[in-house]
Amino acid sequence: MSAGAPELEWRGVRKILGGRPVLDGLDLSLDAGRSLVIIGGSGQGKSVALKLALGLMRPDAGTVLFKGQSLPGLFNRRQSDLYRQSGVLFQGAALFDSLRVWEVVSFRLLYADNRPPALARDAAIEALAQVQLGPEVADLFPSELSGGMQKRVGLARAIVGAPRILFFDEPTTGLDPVTAASISRLIADQVMRLGCTAVTITHDLVSARTIADDIALLDGGRIAWQGGRADLDMTKDPRVRSMVEASMPTR
Amino acid sequence: MQQLVLAPFTIIGRLVIGVCAIVGALSLFVGRTLFACLTPRWHGGQIARQVVSIGFLSLPVVGLTAVFTGAALALNIYTGGGRFNAEQIVPQIVALGITRELAPVLVALMLSGRVATTIAAEIGAMRATEQIDAMRTLSTDPFRFLVAPRVLAGVATLPLLTGVADILGIGGGWLVSTLSLGFNPEAYARSTVAFLEAWDIQSGLIKAAAFGFIVTAMGAFHGYRATGGARGVGHAATQAMVWSGVLIFATDYLMTSWFTQT
């Protein structure tokens, strides 16, 4: 392992989907303990970039590096290392619909770590409380929850078992502003207090300001702009400006 | 002109590449499935769940199929046997036909409708909603958690279901023979028992285990490859049923010709 290598890096990544390049020369890196927010228009390949970083899709060119080494294959040691340390929230929540909510949340503890069910259940209820869900949802099935509740169950599943690297795909979409703010604080807390590394995709610039150390704008298959949280309001980049202005209240 | 000459080669070439791709994907899938079935860790709870859903819940379907098939077989053999004054052969032929051939094949076909389609739809829907990706990121191998329990349950329960079908199928033949063909109930039962050899039953059960693998693995294979939302899931279910049916007949022929040689 090379010292000083970024925790996660996309290097010249190209991905063709449906016959057209969705990502084309994506270069982006992230140091340990930092929180990166990726913003960008709908359909610009943000979710695809996340799946490439997780090795759930393979790049057509370029590489994704985890701690300075590439993630090539299916049965790769480095890949299982990555999974062991990471928590992922998918855009569509991707809850296991045949299991009860508490089993979904503690899935990793139950089936990968072989924890006793009683312990796993307690951990699940604790994680649910962190995303503002009461213990009464623990015994429901995911299909019995609202969209926003499903999203929060997905978040609870991502943070259970103290992961070191967090991947969140639109964590606050579909939530009311109060819950969204508390979720943003929760994510910021994970990074600041627990020292996790986080990649968050969001359209919610309010939430981005809470979560981000660094912000990257994905446009046209590559990073079109990158800066710190404060740069968001200073930059003259027209694409960033239009996103910031569109999110302001109109008078 | 040149294109016209080359066209058949292009078509054949594409076909060959397509077939190779499917065969390659299938071999890889079967390899990973076998590895997950034969090495720890096994998810006991999931296996138990699948034994109930594949085995126990198939009992009514299997039972009805077997009784009616046995009864119809008896009627046919009675008329057929009548053409050379050999009506008395009914119990023996019914027993042989059911145990060696009809019970394993019909049970497997009913399960390719009931089980292969369900497995393909379940796994296909999980693929479409990224649940399989999510499972991988939670350090759990979907082959161990989803595929292996279903395949193991299929291989274990199909022989049991076939055993039930053996009994009920012979029972169906006995019922129609004694009620409407004028056989003596006791004599019919005695000639069945005296005639059957252990191998008649065993070979049927061995076939059933192979069919159990085919039905569940085909369901999982097509579900795992599903793309494109609800339509893809529907397509996967159809493909699973069609291909498990075809493979059941092909395997049945191969195994029968092998068993009858030795």
Ligand SMILES: Nc1ncnc2c1ncn2[C@@H]1O[C@H](COP(=O)(O)OP(=O)(O)OP(=O)(O)O)[C@@H](O)[C@H]1O
């Ligand atoms: N599995 C796939 N097959 C074909 N095309 C795909 C696939 N996944 C994504 N795409 C295409 O890639 C492009 C980027 O998709 P992606 O989901 O990454 O967008 P996004 O930036 O996350 O958008 P949103 O903000 O709406 O979630 C889209 O145009 C989509 O059509």
Ligand SMILES: [Mg+2]
């Ligand atoms: Mg997306």
